[in-house]
Amino acid sequence: MPLIMPIKDLRNTTEISNIAHKQQEPIFITKNGYSDLVIMSSELYDKFARINRIDQALYESESEIENGAEATDAEVVFAELEKKVFSRMQFIK
Numbered sequence: 001m002p003l004i005m006p007i008k009d010l011r012n013t014t015e016i017s018n019i020a021h022k023q024q025e026p027i028f029i030t031k032n033g034y035s036d037l038v039i040m041s042s043e044l045y046d047k048f049a050r051i052n053r054i055d056q057a058l059y060e061s062e063s064e065i066e067n068g069a070e071a072t073d074a075e076v077v078f079a080e081l082e083k084k085v086f087s088r089m090q091f092i093k
Contacts, residue, residue, distance in 0.1 A: 007036060036050040
């Protein structure tokens with residue numbers, strides 16, 4: 001269930017902060033009965049931002065394939081990544 005509060009409740013910042021951290025849900029702030037702001041804990045924001053970056057990368061990949069880009073086999077990609085990682089590890093030793 002979404003958390004909805006009127007803008008006048010922003011006066012109690014400590015309580016809103018506690019709610020945001022405890023519930024780990026966005027708090028929707030209304031002004032004159034209309035949605036105005038969204039407040040969330042920094043941890044929740046980081047989670048949303050991480051999910052958005054993944055979604056954006058997937059969207060871009062799908063768009064590239066739709067526009068004619070050739071897909072690369074996952075085994076080939078992982079093999080190339082493995083080579084890069086292990087070649088760097090040899091320099092670290």
